[in-house]
Each structure stands twice: as C-alpha cells, then as structure tokens.
Amino acid sequence: MDWAAAEWADGQLRVWQGDQTLTAPCRDDPAAVLRELLLPLLVRGQVVSVIASGWPGVEPQRVPCPPPTPGPFVTVDPQIRLHPLPGLVQDRPADLIDNAVPRILGHLAKDPNFDGVLCLPGRPSAWVQISAGEVVSFRSFLTVEILSALCDLADGPDSAGFADAVGQAMSRPAALAAELASxxxxxxxxxxGPAEAQARMAGLLIGAELAAARPWWLGQNVTVIGTGWLADCYAGALTAHGVTAGRADPAQAWRDGMRSAHRAL
Known part of the structure; x- marks a missing residue:
C-alpha cells in the first residue's frame, strides 16, 4: 500500500497499513513514534501518505459542517507525508471531539443517507447528530473516565442492578454523586459484590448521561458504534427507554472512515 492510517489516543499510537496493525506507547511525540513504527515497513525510497486522527496542533472544524477531510500534508520524514484529520468543535455547548471522526466518516461511507444520531461509547463517549450529510451538533461525556476512577473495568459489569440504576439516575440525576457514594x-x-457494584455505578453514570443527552436520542434514529460490554450497556439502556438502536462495529467503521479520508486526498 502507498498509504497508512494512524490514531493517537489514550497514550498510544496505533498504525494500520494493509493487513498490519501496530501499536506503541506514545505520550508526547507521536511523530517520533510514527517513524519508529512505520519506517521498518517501507523499502528504500518508498513514500507513503498517512491519514492521522487525534494529531496535536490541528485546527478542528466547526459544526454544522460536512464530515472533515484530511488537511495538507506535513513531512515528518522524507518517506512519510502526514495528512492530519481535523476534529470537530462547537461553541454551544462548548465541546470538542477528534478520534470519533474516523468512525463517523466510516459510518457515512457505508450509509451516506443516514439521518439520525450516532452514539460512540468510549473515552469520551459522544452523541453525534447527522442530517443531510452534515454533522449538525454533538455532545461528549466523561462517563467512562469517571467509572474507571471508581472501579476496575477489566471485566464487564454483572447485569444485576444495572437497569434499575439507569432508571434511578434518569429520574433523579441531581442525586448522582450521592447514589455513587451509597x-x-x-x-x-x-x-x-464487586460485579454488582460496578453494574450499579455503570448504570448510574450511563443513566445520568442519557438524561443529559436526551435531545440527541429522544425520537431519533440511533446507531451505537461499539462492541463489548460498554456498548451493550448503552444499547440496553436505550432499549429500556423505548429506543431500539442499530449497532455497528467500531473497528470496521474506523477502517472505512480512514479509507474514505484517503479517497478525499
């Protein structure tokens, strides 16, 4: 391949080229880590374009807007031309997302007529309103960061207590901090036990998020882009409140989004 994709997030740099995916710890110099990962894969004189999300110093695109496309390339090595993919920013409410952008692009590449809301569980989670091929608005939440500070997320929560906790938080979101303490x-x-405690804390936090994000999902066509217990929790909480959400694979959406971004060069 004459191009690759990269994502800097959660203290790691991930590089995808062809059928290879490489990751390495990366705290403050993604360009250096990108060179370390990618140059051994290249033959002498080969030049590749790299589509990169989450890259520092990139001006985000203001919503409402079409999904972002990669910016002009920056040379990080004679063999690597880096095309940063902008994030999204809005003023009211003030918010900023970046690494969700490839998954948004990927979903729209697969379903260009999608009209509704994308729910992207993660760090952070995001609710993104799409209409007429544009990102209209979004809201992100630090739910998973808070949950990980309160309990071990190595395993998914037990189902016991989760649904009740979601309903409890949605009906009384002002009591969230007190209920977590209880x-x-x-x-x-x-x-x-620890599994039930995690389930109830997850339910309280996700329920409070649903209460705050109600304008983004109530009466909307919703698709959850996620797999695993966290995405299952979001989908289950939505189902309990009358929203049958579609599901999409985040890894596939990311790859589709990067392919779409590369075609836009």
Whole structure:
C-alpha cells in the first residue's frame, strides 16, 4: 500500500497499513513514534501518505459542517507525508471531539443517507447528530473516565442492578454523586459484590448521561458504534427507554472512515 492510517489516543499510537496493525506507547511525540513504527515497513525510497486522527496542533472544524477531510500534508520524514484529520468543535455547548471522526466518516461511507444520531461509547463517549450529510451538533461525556476512577473495568459489569440504576439516575440525576457514594458504601460493607457494584455505578453514570443527552436520542434514529460490554450497556439502556438502536462495529467503521479520508486526498 502507498498509504497508512494512524490514531493517537489514550497514550498510544496505533498504525494500520494493509493487513498490519501496530501499536506503541506514545505520550508526547507521536511523530517520533510514527517513524519508529512505520519506517521498518517501507523499502528504500518508498513514500507513503498517512491519514492521522487525534494529531496535536490541528485546527478542528466547526459544526454544522460536512464530515472533515484530511488537511495538507506535513513531512515528518522524507518517506512519510502526514495528512492530519481535523476534529470537530462547537461553541454551544462548548465541546470538542477528534478520534470519533474516523468512525463517523466510516459510518457515512457505508450509509451516506443516514439521518439520525450516532452514539460512540468510549473515552469520551459522544452523541453525534447527522442530517443531510452534515454533522449538525454533538455532545461528549466523561462517563467512562469517571467509572474507571471508581472501579476496575477489566471485566464487564454483572447485569444485576444495572437497569434499575439507569432508571434511578434518569429520574433523579441531581442525586448522582450521592447514589455513587451509597454504592461504594454498600461494597465496603460487603453487602454487594464487586460485579454488582460496578453494574450499579455503570448504570448510574450511563443513566445520568442519557438524561443529559436526551435531545440527541429522544425520537431519533440511533446507531451505537461499539462492541463489548460498554456498548451493550448503552444499547440496553436505550432499549429500556423505548429506543431500539442499530449497532455497528467500531473497528470496521474506523477502517472505512480512514479509507474514505484517503479517497478525499
């Protein structure tokens, strides 16, 4: 291939070229790590274009707008031409997302007539309103970061208590901090186990997020781009409140989005 894709997120750089995916820790110099990962794959004199999301110093695109396309290339090595993919920014409410953009692009590449809301669970989670081929608005949430600070996310939560906690938080979101403290107290007193505590905390946090994101999903066509227990939690919470969400694979959406971005060069 004469091009590759890269993503800088969560302290790691991930590079995808052809059928190879490489990752490496990366805190503050993604260009250096990109060279370390990519140059051994190239033959002498070969020049590749790299579509990169989450890249530092890139001016985001203001919504409402069509999905972003890669900017002009920056030479990070004689053999590497980096095309940064802008993030998205909005003023009211103030918000910024970047690594969700390839998945948005990928979903629209597969379904260009999609009209509705994309729910992207993750760090952060994001709700993105799409209409007439444009990103109209979005809202992101630090739900998973807060949950990971409260409990171990190595395994998914037990289902016990999750749905009730979602409903509890949606009906009384102002009591969220107090209800989280109650769950922690019950766990410390050995009244509940770690799996149930995690399920209830996840339910409370996701329920509070659903309450705040109600304008983005109520009465909307919603697709959850995610797999695993976290995406299952979002889809289950939506189903419990009358929204049957579609599902899409985030890895496939990311690859489709990067292909779409490359075609736009």
């Amino acid at each position: 769950v922690r107290a019950e766990r410390a007193l050995a009244r509940i």
